[in-house]
Amino acid sequence: xxxxxxxxxxxxxxxxxxxxxxxxxxxxxxxxxxxxxxxxxxxxxxxxxxxxxxxxxxxxxxxxxxxxxxxxxxxxxxxxxxxxxxxxxxxxxxxxxxxxxxxxxxxxxxxxxxxxxxxxxxxxxxxxxxxxxxxxxxxxxxxxxxxxxxxxxxxxxxxxxxxxxxxxxxxxxxxxxxxxxxxxxxxxxxxxxxxxxxxxxxxxxxxxxxxxxxxxxxxxxxxxxxxxxxxxxxxxxxxxxxxxxxxxxxxxxxxxxxxxxxxxxxxxxxxxxxxxxxxxxxxxxxxxxxxxxxxxxxxxxxxxxxxxxxxxxxxxxxxxxxxxxxxxxxxxxxxxxxxxxxxxxxxxxxxxxxxxxxxxxxxxxxxx
Numbered sequence: 001x002x003x004x005x006x007x008x009x010x011x012x013x014x015x016x017x018x019x020x021x022x023x024x025x026x027x028x029x030x031x032x033x034x035x036x037x038x039x040x041x042x043x044x045x046x047x048x049x050x051x052x053x054x055x056x057x058x059x060x061x062x063x064x065x066x067x068x069x070x071x072x073x074x075x076x077x078x079x080x081x082x083x084x085x086x087x088x089x090x091x092x093x094x095x096x097x098x099x100x101x102x103x104x105x106x107x108x109x110x111x112x113x114x115x116x117x118x119x120x121x122x123x124x125x126x127x128x129x130x131x132x133x134x135x136x137x138x139x140x141x142x143x144x145x146x147x148x149x150x151x152x153x154x155x156x157x158x159x160x161x162x163x164x165x166x167x168x169x170x171x172x173x174x175x176x177x178x179x180x181x182x183x184x185x186x187x188x189x190x191x192x193x194x195x196x197x198x199x200x201x202x203x204x205x206x207x208x209x210x211x212x213x214x215x216x217x218x219x220x221x222x223x224x225x226x227x228x229x230x231x232x233x234x235x236x237x238x239x240x241x242x243x244x245x246x247x248x249x250x251x252x253x254x255x256x257x258x259x260x261x262x263x264x265x266x267x268x269x270x271x272x273x274x275x276x277x278x279x280x281x282x283x284x285x286x287x288x289x290x291x292x293x294x295x296x297x298x299x300x301x302x303x304x305x306x307x308x309x310x311x312x313x314x315x316x317x318x319x320x321x322x323x324x325x326x327x328x329x330x331x332x333x334x335x336x337x338x339x340x341x342x343x344x345x346x347x348x349x350x351x352x353x354x355x356x357x358x359x360x361x362x363x364x365x366x367x368x
Contacts, residue, residue, distance in 0.1 A: 100264025
């Protein structure tokens, strides 16, 4: 047990006491910065548990299904967080978190995976057909996310300011956003059918490392552990986000930066850990499926769901009109990610390049 806890896969569980600690501090109304820090540390072991369960499922079902399960459970906390933000009228923070999740997955998560995996393995390979299909879905999402903004630039009042929390655009743009959301969701469903049904031999091949047995969990136990980990990540994320507003005043960060960087990173903590871990183990198919697949799910599924929900939750419907920083960032991130995944190979230097672009965007967001 001691060897496992202090190993590369086991050390996160040493942080398990931070989970009840965060709950206790939240109930005691402790200092927001302390609650924020403890909740962030509490996310680490829950994400590690999710990673272990996902890897067990992937060993039995292949990287495609394993990656899909991981991004679905991993994005659930972010969806829940966004629902609470919608109810409070923080629509611009919600849109910032959507963009932050996309660029975080295709730059931070994929970049860190390529860097960590490349430092241990000189050259790593993955399925270029699967990566290209997912990147194409992201390019579709870029076009869809740009059109309401272009419409508002031509026909309306222009793009929202960085400092805004809620901007009213009118029924025309709201209906346009709803229509765009329907098309995006239909495309996502078609993509799932394509990758898991008609072309599953390409997207969901068994691993070459057939001799790996993992920890021996059954599919049922792995799914149960995923569910438990998802609930725990959601609880920790809710506590953390609840303390962000007050903590941000203490440390001097804007709500825009919090939404596009901090909320996005915390909401996707599970995928971050899992993708890096499996890349370290030279399973780049699963790492790429998690990173690109999570970004695609955010753009093609989570964003439309939030648009639909906003007609029933919050002061008014959510219009998919992003500000200039968000539009530029998501376009650059997806174009660069599409370029580095075309050849089906990766190395540590490509990871450094992706991380460098993420750092540049983060610096720009900080000064925005």
